[in-house]
Amino acid sequence: MLTLKESTLVLAKIRVHHGNAPITDLEARTFHEELRSDLTLQEALEAVKRFYADNSTGRWCGSGDINGIVRKLRNGAKPSEAQIGRECERLGLVEDQAWLYRRQRMMGRSPDESRRVALTARDPLRLPSAKPKRRREDGGFNPGLGVALDEVLATRRPAES
Missing domain, CATH: 1.10.8 (Helicase, Ruva Protein; domain 3)
Known part of the structure; x- marks a missing residue:
């Protein structure tokens, strides 16, 4: 800059x-x-x-x-697609590694830097696993009114006093 x-x-x-x-x-x-x-x-x-x-x-x-x-x-x-293909063959990159290498080259990175990124990335196409959601002790519905969820949804009649 x-x-x-x-x-x-x-x-x-x-x-x-x-x-x-x-x-x-x-x-x-x-x-x-x-x-x-x-x-x-x-x-x-x-x-x-x-x-x-x-x-x-x-x-x-x-x-x-x-x-x-x-x-x-x-x-x-920027290199041509053919040139990038030749570079991938020369480096022995296949499938996901070749895709990541091609992406790095098209973003303007040098062949050495692109190779390093392609070889060190675990799986460039894999999404991280979803983290489990924390469960609430009270069932998750707490309007602060002392009313249960099934009473709000009208699936149960309120308890009569």
């Missing part, structure tokens, strides 16, 4: 392309808030570089442009 100082550096790089316009505190904070929360400084600087390399309109690079370029870069870096 970018710090405010790093995002201001990115904004300064943008401003270089437009005559070094001064940056106010509000502009820096707003720009920082609008950037993706998982963005790195290198990705943001690369996005600005790519924006101005292709920009022929004279338009300013904004936080949305940076977010979009980084999304495209990350999606382009």
Whole structure:
């Protein structure tokens, strides 16, 4: 995640392309808030570089442009299904392990990290067993009125005094 100082550096790089316009505190904070929360400084600087390399309109690079370029870069870096299949075969992963490995790779994790997760997970598709519910001593119905549940449901007549 970018710090405010790093995002201001990115904004300064943008401003270089437009005559070094001064940056106010509000502009820096707003720009920082609008950037993706998982963005790195290198990705943001690369996005600005790519924006101005292709920009022929004279338009300013904004936080949305940076977010979009980084999304495209990350999606382009993801391996293809065929490549992931070859990696699973090479690692000897089968069934659930291969599924978990594929999921980790598509989330952008490295092959080593994905392999570690796939091999250390017990059973990625298994739900944890349900915990038994605690039983109440008084049958579970206690309106505080001194009335039994079957009296409320009209299955038994109240005891006459």
